[in-house]
Structures are given as structure tokens and as C-alpha cells.
Amino acid sequence: MNQVQRPVSRLAVIGLVLAFGAAAALLAGGLGHRAGWWHFTSGLKLAEWGVYGALVALAVSLLAAVLTWPDAARKRGFPLALVGVLATLPVIATAGYWVHAARTYPVINDISTDLDDPPVFRDMPNPTDHPGESFAAKQREAYPDIVPLMLAAPAQQVFEHARALVDERGWSVVAADEVDLRIEATDKSRLFGFVDEVVLRIAATPDGTRVDMRSRSRLGRSDLGVNAARIRAFLDDLAARNRDR
The missing domain is CATH 3.30.530.50 (Alpha-D-Glucose-1,6-Bisphosphate; Chain A, domain 4)
Structure with a gap:
């Protein structure tokens, strides 16, 4: 008897897309300014939205990971959810460093x-x-x-x-x-x-x-x-x- 293949979790796919989109926004914000494509304020705003996107992607991917855990036998997509979680970490770590540095160092340049x-x-x-x-x-x-x-x-x-x-x-x-x-x-x-x-x-x-x-x-x-x-x-x-x- 053929085993019915479980559907792929949409949440896992959405989380993965959001994670890579967030990383792309952060990189584009910085590299676009470096290349002269836009003003630094626009680049910072794009990077900011990338961080927000990474936080949303992390939440979605974590939820997808819980719902697609191999033993749960509900929907496929646990590897996608795991990649989504991992892809958000560099963006969130970068933002965390910026926040920590802003709070740690004096406002002088x-x-x-x-x-x-x-x-x-x-x-x-x-x-x-x-x-x-x-x-x-x-x-x-x-x-x-x-x-x-x-x-x-x-x-x-x-x-x-x-x-x-x-x-x-x-x-x-x-x-x-x-x-x-x-x-x-x-x-x-x-x-x-x-x-x-x-x-x-x-x-x-x-x-x-x-x-x-x-x-x-x-x-x-x-x-x-x-x-x-x-x-x-x-x-x-x-x-x-x-x-x-």
C-alpha cells in the first residue's frame, strides 16, 4: 500500500522566505549605500526593516519547527523551518551588536x-x-x-x-x-x-x-x-x- 505523502508546511516555507528576505534587506541596505545607489538614511531604514523581518521570520520558523517535528507526523518541512531559524541568526546578531554598542559606548565620534x-x-x-x-x-x-x-x-x-x-x-x-x-x-x-x-x-x-x-x-x-x-x-x-x- 502506498503511503500518503504529508503536505509541506506553508509556515516553514514562509519563514524561510522571510529569513532570506531579511538577510537580503540588511545586506542591500549597506552595500547599496556603499555602491552609491541611495542615501545612507535609506540604507539604514532598509536594514532596520531587515531586522524586523528577521524577528518575524524567527517566530514563524520556530512555530513551523514545532508543528513539523518528525515525531509529530503532521506536516513535512522541519528541515526548512530549521534553515529558516538559522538564517535569521546573523541578522539578529548584527542588530544585537549594534544595540549593545550604542548602549555601551559614549555618544562621541x-x-x-x-x-x-x-x-x-x-x-x-x-x-x-x-x-x-x-x-x-x-x-x-x-x-x-x-x-x-x-x-x-x-x-x-x-x-x-x-x-x-x-x-x-x-x-x-x-x-x-x-x-x-x-x-x-x-x-x-x-x-x-x-x-x-x-x-x-x-x-x-x-x-x-x-x-x-x-x-x-x-x-x-x-x-x-x-x-x-x-x-x-x-x-x-x-x-x-x-x-x-
Whole structure:
């Protein structure tokens, strides 16, 4: 006797379609702005709807998984429901990180190792001054480890290593002055391509070299901790490179 084949759960199919649609919306929002297809506000709105879609997809897929569990013998589609659940996780995790960062880090977007005399952006399209004490106070509280890097190596060598690290990171060099020992460059966020500006100021000292670094975001009020993380990682790598050679 032929066994009657159970129908595929519509909920499982709907959840899967919603999950992939949500992921596509998040990616399209960022990559579309990076490609110049739309303004960043439109990209953020599209990404926001992608997150909402992922939450709905998660709920639908979980319900479908319960209704199609192999032992339930109701409808087929448990593998589809499981894939739907898994497909929502990267979108929800990304949104969760953004929310966590927004609540954790201060609402500032300009970080400097020298708050008394911040390195100056001379060659950027909009070379504005440092925001001042209001930002400085928040930075001191949130990032007490962001301080000048002191090295025993000669300044010219440090400059060459710094320039090499900038190139290795794929930053776009705006200016590199071998006389004043200054480097200005830009970096882009991976998804949306938001531009952050970086300036390095290298100076000889009686004991070696002092390196100051400033990193700021062109857009937004909060950088979600990105600029401090960039400075921290770059100076750690620069220190390691000058210890190894």
C-alpha cells in the first residue's frame, strides 16, 4: 500500500522566505549605500526593516519547527523551518551588536591620544577642529587606555612602519609627509562603507619617538566604539613592529 505523502508546511516555507528576505534587506541596505545607489538614511531604514523581518521570520520558523517535528507526523518541512531559524541568526546578531554598542559606548565620534593638542586634519575635505572638552571628558572616562605611544625607535623608522601598516590595512592615504612625519588616511566600514578619517603625528623625543593618533567619523554622533578600537589596534601593531626590528 502506498503511503500518503504529508503536505509541506506553508509556515516553514514562509519563514524561510522571510529569513532570506531579511538577510537580503540588511545586506542591500549597506552595500547599496556603499555602491552609491541611495542615501545612507535609506540604507539604514532598509536594514532596520531587515531586522524586523528577521524577528518575524524567527517566530514563524520556530512555530513551523514545532508543528513539523518528525515525531509529530503532521506536516513535512522541519528541515526548512530549521534553515529558516538559522538564517535569521546573523541578522539578529548584527542588530544585537549594534544595540549593545550604542548602549555601551559614549555618544562621541572623535577620538585622540592627545586631548590637549589633538593632531590636526589638514588635507581632509572638511578639516574641522576637535569638538573640545565635552568630547574629551567622555573619552577619558570611557577609554583611559587611549594615550600616546612612546617608542625607543627613531622617528623616521616609526614613520615608515606606520605608513606600511596603513597600506596593509587597505586605508586610502590622503597625505603622507616624510618631513613633518604626518599621515592622513581614510578607512571604510565593511557593510555601509561609512568613511572614518585618521591622522598620525610622529615626533622625535629625547628618548626616541612619540606617536599620536586621531580617528573620527564623518557621519553620525556615535561611532559605537569603532574609532577607539582602531587606534588601539593600530598602535598595538605599530609597537609590536618596532619591538621586532
